[in-house]
Amino acid sequence: MPFFGFRGGVHPDYNKGATSGKPIEVMPVKEGALYGVPLAQHIGAPAKPLVAKNQEVKAGELIGQAAGFISANIHAPVSGRVVALQSLPHPVSGKTAGIIIEASGEQDEILPVNVSEKFQETVLNAGIVGLGGATFPSNVKLSPPKKVDTLLLNGAECEPYLTCDHRLMLEKTEEIIKGADLIRRALNIENLIIGIEENKADALEAFGKFASSYKFELVPLEVKYPQGGEKQLIKACLNRTVPEGMLPLEVGVIVHNVGTCLAVYDAVENKKPLIERVVTVTGAVKEPKNLLVRVGTPVQDIIDYCGGFLGEPRKVVMGGPMMGFALSNLDVPMMKGTSGILVFREEDLPDLKQCNCIRCGRCVDVCPMGLIPSVMDRFVVREMYESLADWHVMNCIECGCCSYDCPSRRNLAGGFKTSKREVMKVLKAREAEKNG
Amino acid sequence: MADNKFLVSFSPHTRDPLTTDKVMMFVVLALVPSILVSVYVYGFYAVKTYALAVIFCLGLEALFLKIRKLPVTVRDNSALVTAVLLAMNMPPSPPWWLVLAGSFVAIIISKQVFGGLGQNPFNPALVGRVFLLIAWPAEMTSWIEPSTLKSGFMFDAVSTATPLGQIKSEIISSGHIVSTGMADISDLFIGTVSGCLGGDSAIAVLIGGLFLIWKRIIKWHIPFTYLATVFVLTGLYWLISPEKTLNPLQHIFAGGLMLGAFFMATDYVTCPMTIRGQILFGFGCGLLTVVIRLFGGYPEGVAFSILIMNAVTPLIDNYMRPASFGEVKS
Numbered sequence: 001m002p003f004f005g006f007r008g009g010v011h012p013d014y015n016k017g018a019t020s021g022k023p024i025e026v027m028p029v030k031e032g033a034l035y036g037v038p039l040a041q042h043i044g045a046p047a048k049p050l051v052a053k054n055q056e057v058k059a060g061e062l063i064g065q066a067a068g069f070i071s072a073n074i075h076a077p078v079s080g081r082v083v084a085l086q087s088l089p090h091p092v093s094g095k096t097a098g099i100i101i102e103a104s105g106e107q108d109e110i111l112p113v114n115v116s117e118k119f120q121e122t123v124l125n126a127g128i129v130g131l132g133g134a135t136f137p138s139n140v141k142l143s144p145p146k147k148v149d150t151l152l153l154n155g156a157e158c159e160p161y162l163t164c165d166h167r168l169m170l171e172k173t174e175e176i177i178k179g180a181d182l183i184r185r186a187l188n189i190e191n192l193i194i195g196i197e198e199n200k201a202d203a204l205e206a207f208g209k210f211a212s213s214y215k216f217e218l219v220p221l222e223v224k225y226p227q228g229g230e231k232q233l234i235k236a237c238l239n240r241t242v243p244e245g246m247l248p249l250e251v252g253v254i255v256h257n258v259g260t261c262l263a264v265y266d267a268v269e270n271k272k273p274l275i276e277r278v279v280t281v282t283g284a285v286k287e288p289k290n291l292l293v294r295v296g297t298p299v300q301d302i303i304d305y306c307g308g309f310l311g312e313p314r315k316v317v318m319g320g321p322m323m324g325f326a327l328s329n330l331d332v333p334m335m336k337g338t339s340g341i342l343v344f345r346e347e348d349l350p351d352l353k354q355c356n357c358i359r360c361g362r363c364v365d366v367c368p369m370g371l372i373p374s375v376m377d378r379f380v381v382r383e384m385y386e387s388l389a390d391w392h393v394m395n396c397i398e399c400g401c402c403s404y405d406c407p408s409r410r411n412l413a414g415g416f417k418t419s420k421r422e423v424m425k426v427l428k429a430r431e432a433e434k435n436g
Numbered sequence: 437m438a439d440n441k442f443l444v445s446f447s448p449h450t451r452d453p454l455t456t457d458k459v460m461m462f463v464v465l466a467l468v469p470s471i472l473v474s475v476y477v478y479g480f481y482a483v484k485t486y487a488l489a490v491i492f493c494l495g496l497e498a499l500f501l502k503i504r505k506l507p508v509t510v511r512d513n514s515a516l517v518t519a520v521l522l523a524m525n526m527p528p529s530p531p532w533w534l535v536l537a538g539s540f541v542a543i544i545i546s547k548q549v550f551g552g553l554g555q556n557p558f559n560p561a562l563v564g565r566v567f568l569l570i571a572w573p574a575e576m577t578s579w580i581e582p583s584t585l586k587s588g589f590m591f592d593a594v595s596t597a598t599p600l601g602q603i604k605s606e607i608i609s610s611g612h613i614v615s616t617g618m619a620d621i622s623d624l625f626i627g628t629v630s631g632c633l634g635g636d637s638a639i640a641v642l643i644g645g646l647f648l649i650w651k652r653i654i655k656w657h658i659p660f661t662y663l664a665t666v667f668v669l670t671g672l673y674w675l676i677s678p679e680k681t682l683n684p685l686q687h688i689f690a691g692g693l694m695l696g697a698f699f700m701a702t703d704y705v706t707c708p709m710t711i712r713g714q715i716l717f718g719f720g721c722g723l724l725t726v727v728i729r730l731f732g733g734y735p736e737g738v739a740f741s742i743l744i745m746n747a748v749t750p751l752i753d754n755y756m757r758p759a760s761f762g763e764v765k766s
Contacts, residue, residue, distance in 0.1 A: 007761075013449055017493035093590040155632055160450060231761060315443040321450040328444050342449070351444070355512055356554035361655075361709035369761040374709060375753065392760040400448035407456045410556075414446025 004239040008368035009224040012160050012322065014199065016052030017191075018288040019163040019280050026173055026292045027305050029078045031105045034087040035296030036333040037063065037074060038098040042129040042149035043136045044070030049099060055082045060111030060273050066124065072336075073127035073135045075111075075273040077294035080104040089332045091318050091325035098333070101296065104390045112271035114287035119186035119268070126267035127274045132228065132257030133319060136339035138264070141254060142183060147253040151189045153165045153180050153261060154239060155196035155203065156221050156228030159320025162340045164278040165258050169196065169203040169289045176219040176258050177207070177214050183256065192216035194258075195237050199236040225322060226399040232368050235252045244395050274336060283343040293334050295381055299341055300330035315349060316343040322400045355408045362411055363402035369395050373412040385422045389430075393423055441445050456553075460513030462653045462744050466644035467520050467699065473637040477582045481529040485633055488532055493519035493537035500548045512537045518542050521561035521699060524634025525692065525739070526568070534575050539562040547696070558746045559703045562739045569739070579600065579630040598631040599624070600691045603682060604735035609750065612679040624689035633729045635695025638688075646696030654702040658718040662697040663688050665722025673730055681730060693725065696738035700765055706746040713752040 017149065020355045041045035047064030057063060057076040064074030080103040088098035093249065113126045124139035132154060153176070157165040177194075184192050196204050211218050219237050221227050230243045231257060240251040248255055259277065266272040275295055279302070282288040283298025293302060298317065317324040318332065320340055334341075363373035371392060380385045393416050402412040474482040497515040501508045522542050526535065542564030546558045569576045581596045597605070606614045623629045627637025635641055648654045671684035682690065701707060701721050708717050721741045728737025759765075 010452070012448075012452075065496070107720040110460075165637075200606070223485065235761075241762045243764050244760060313442070315445075315449065317447075317449050319447075322448040324447055324449065326442070326447075326449065328442055332720060344449065350451070350453075351455070352445060355456050356552060358459070358514075358554045358704045359707075359709055360459065360704040362711045370758055370763070371760050372709065392763065393756070395760045395762070403446070404448045404450065405452050405454075407452075407454050407459050409451065409455070411446050417446070 002239075003219060003222065004236055005222055006227075006235045006368055006388060007370065008366045008401065009226060010230070010366050010404050011223070012084050012225060013406060014160050014223075015282075016161060016166070016199075019161075019282050019290050020162075020166055022167070022288070022290050022352070024167050024278050024290045024292050027294070027297070027302065029103050029107045029177055029294060030301070031103055033082075034083065034105050034298070035078050035101045035103060036098050036298065036331070036404045037077060037296040038088050038090060038096045038333060038335060039064045039074055040094050040096050041074065041135060041295070041335040041337065042072040043134065044072070046097060047071060047074045048083065049085055049097075051080055051085075051099060053085060056080070057082060057101060058109060058111050058326065059107065060113070060275060065332065066127075066137070070137055070140055073125065073273075074099075075127055075275050076101060077275040077296045078103040079107055079109070089329060091327055091332055094138055096120050100300075110272065110275070113267050113273045115268065115271055117398060119182070122268055123264060123419070125291050126263070126272070128224050128260065128263045128267060129261035129274070129336050130257060131263060131277060131337065131339070133323065133339055134339050134383060135335075138256075138260055141256070142187065144187065144254065146189060146249060147252060148189050148249065148254050149183050150191040150238065150254075151180060151187070151247075152192060152233060152253055153192070153194040153216075153258055154228050154230075154233055154255055154257045155194060155207075155258045157200070158197060158223075158225045158227040159322055159324075160225070160394050161282050162280045162320050162341055163196055163282075164280045164339050167204055168262055168278055169200065169258055170206055172262050173203075173206045174210060175265045176261045176340050177210050177216070178269070179261035179263070180216070180256070181214060182264055182268055183254075183261065187254070189254070193219055193237055195219045195221045195233055197221045197223050197227055226368055226401065228398070229368060229397055231397065244392065277336060277338070279334060279338050280340040281306045282340070284313060284345045284348065285343050293384060295334055297326065297334045299327060299332050299334065302334060302341055304331065304341065311345045314346045315344040317344070322404065323398065350409075352409050354410060357410055358407055360407060362405045362407065366401040366405045368399060369397055371396060373416070374410075377410055377412050377415060380419050383422075385419065385426045388416075388419055389423045393419060394427070396420075457511060457513045459653060460517050461581075462648065462651055463517050463699070464513065464520060466648045466653075467524075467634070468522065469640035469643045470637060470695070471508060471520070471635045474634045477636075478528040478580070478602065478633065481580070482633055485526060485528065485530060485535065486523045488535040489519040489523035489526075490516065492536050493522065493543050496539055496543045497548065500544055501552075506552075509553065512553055515543060516621070518547070518560045520562075520634075521689060521695075522564045524695060525561060525565040525632055527576060528580050528633045530575060534568060534572060537571070541567040546633055554705050556705055557750070558743055559700055559706045562700055562743050562746075565760060566739050566743060578610045582628050582630055588729060596630045598691065599629055599682075599686075600729070600735040607680060613681075617733040621689065624686060627729040630692075635692050635699075636740045638694045641694040641698055645694075648698070649703075654698070655711070655714065658702050658721075659697040659709060661715050661718030662701055662721045662725075663693070665719050666693060666725055669722065669726040670730070673726075687729070691736050692738045696742055697721075700738075701742050701745070706749055708749050708756065710756055711752070712758065713756045714751055716756065717745050717749065719746070
């Protein structure tokens, strides 16, 4: 299998050593602990709550119904009693509607998922979303309106610090492959490709053992961020370029994260809804771990379970260091898309003092989407949304390479992210004008 | 319950260790070989000129920012780079007021009035040089004979002409080159010819330039296309009429071309950011330099060429935007 690579990208320090060798540990449910379950843990419409205050729920019980086409079901992560329907802190939107459940002492049983004849329906029933971080409802992705010839499994895990996918690939190798196989059969996809970054030699070896029996191609990926970006991965493995503004579907490809495949397998074979996931807890914590954690567990509890902070914490990040979100408080609950909890002390953090852009062009060199961040930054500062649209800001994948490499510490990716809403308005107005 | 205990900022939360002040320090570091050669060749004069330029440039920048009540950002080291390059672009022993005038034009007129770091359309050191060249042509072309460190400390400098200047005046007066051995390749390479304070040593500039490319501070595209363009075009001219110009190797080693190609044309602020833009920029610089050297009144042409190309940099950046990933041509 030839490897084509992709343009741009950066090589941050990977810092995966603290957890890459640690087997996944189950974080037990604590009686009396409160689990805050947001109704919007995915891209799309928030789920509609199905429970009332003081209602008893069983783990795995449907408590939030997918509302609309792009939405996902939410299940009770633990058995217990609903103590409140109230807003919960959210790392991005600040607040989000949620259901708070107090765990009871009886946690042995998890209600099974209703396995349907139709594969996509089972996936919907299990509340599965993309676990790589984008949290797009998987049943939608698995209902392609056109022919798909390749299923690409994303085992890049290019974000520094994170090792949750790495551990899953080692410990659940065959289950992941079986999950991918289920998808392949259901959608009648010819090719299965599994891409894993070369720095995970043990995972490559583990998958290699199954390559012939399950008939897939294993591609060792260059160690470069953002190798796991959907469009970059497709370009690197298949040399296909997803047209701007389009989905991978356009070039006949569906990309799924390895964790998502495992969730699909668990749903179909074990009737297990998505109520827990593996999260890498690392950085300045006493015992860095890869933890299997129930959705809704507050970040504080997870950190406590890892022995607490090491030194004085200054920044807590949910997700990876390149694309994750800094938390303002630790009541934020663990969600389906949470791949990491990283703790940084003052001394671990870079100096973010900004100065003027010196037009060095490093952002241009590293942008995997071929954009010119330094010029776009001027447009952001001046709120020139028309120009931003012309310079293709909507093609930005917010990977953060530009900001990472900027010697003047400009807030490039962050500025593009926040400008997109205004740019959307510009584009809509243009569209309206074109159509008279 | 906003808790100020935790720092909240946009991702990414990790950054490349390279910062702007370090970038500028790398450039100064890369200039060290050239500085050492000039001190070796011109001794005390060199030390004095560098010192004056550094004091004036940094001082003026700090003063201007203080007056404007802006944060004093002298520690970003950009004024230091300008100071060293300005000194290198002056004759070896300029009077102190000439250095002050050059520093004022470079730092205040060319950089700070446009908004400081990153905002200047033209390379400050070159604007300083060109201003001085036009305002005080005699002082700016009073070359002294290169000597060793020892004799340099004695104030017995002999005035002389630069190789390019000598040849230019010979061609203007008699139509062809008269003197021979004026621009010996090894002299040009090592830097034991008369000329500006710094940059006459091709090897020293080359070491610094390659260091910057190796450290990924600059890309090779501008220096390479610049030098290659000059080499090819002067080479063609030389093949046709060898009596009227130096050979192409002498051309690329002589004068400020090497320094210009590696250190001034590559000035981030004033050169294009995309690779194809940089290739066009380098070619433009080369073409203009050759035109000025062969057909213009000035023997050099590097400063003018780069400044003219600086002027078209925004245009190049605007019209040579590469296609973004998966861009569909409409």
